[in-house]
Amino acid sequence: MGTYVLIASAADRDPQVATLVVGDQPVDFNLVLAGSSKLTGVVRDLEGKPVPGAVAVLTDVRGEVVTTGTTDAEGTYGFSGVRPGGYTLAVSADSYRPAAVPVEVVGTGQTRQDVELRPGARLRGTVRVRHGGPLTDARVTLLDAAGNVVGTTTTGDDGAYAFADLTGGQYTLIATGYPPVADTVTVNGRDEDDRDLWLAHTE
Incomplete structure (x- = not known):
């Protein structure tokens, strides 16, 4: 009793x-x-190849994290015990632009949501002194087409600079250290672009 x-x-x-x-x-x-409901899917690149090791984060309508996971060797993720409702699935991986998609989990059973990741473009180059070698400690600023600062970096001993995870489009590079120089570059958004900058002394 x-x-x-x-x-x-x-x-x-x-x-x-x-x-x-x-x-x-x-x-x-x-x-x-x-x-209970289950959310699963495959993360692929633009060529349809699976992306292993991608981090998947599921958030609710308040933006709170419900669960997280990592894709396997086949690019597959899976979340069990997900209650029906609306969510946002955010996926990120090295060398790719992060992606976020809305997901509606309904009833019981399995909901499938595949995600496509676009490669993050990379812009790099070397700042050089005209008629000379690489320039150390030159400040390089990258602006987008609207004039917003995307990033700022300083060259090392080899004069190199780099900006990663860029979307395709037109950008402006500004290098200072000597009198500043500006250059316009178009990033294709799918791979790596090179652009060297040349600075010169003023007389």
Whole structure:
């Protein structure tokens, strides 16, 4: 005799909890375990190849993280026990632009959402002194087509600079250290672009 808590759980099912009062007679009590929802999919690049090691983050409508995971060797991710509702799935991986897609998980069973990642373009080059070698400690600023600062860096001993994870489009490079010089460059958004800059002394 007494009061007991009954907990039932099973794979791919939502757990259920019930309180039972047991007397001196046998008690028949049934629990129904509803199937939980699962969200799964494959992360691929533009050529359709799987992207292993990509980080997938699922957030709810309030922006709070519900669960996270990493794609396997086949580019597949999977989240179990996801309640029905609207979510945002954000995926990121090295050398790719991050992507975020809305997901609607409905009822029980499995919801599939594949994600395509675009490669992050990279712009690099060397700042050189005209009629001389690479320029150390030159400040390089990258502006987008609207004039917003995308990034700023300083060249090393080899005069090299680099900006990664860029989208395609037109940019402006500004290098200072001597009198500043500006140059316009168009990034194709799919691979790596090189652009050297030349600075000169003023007389």
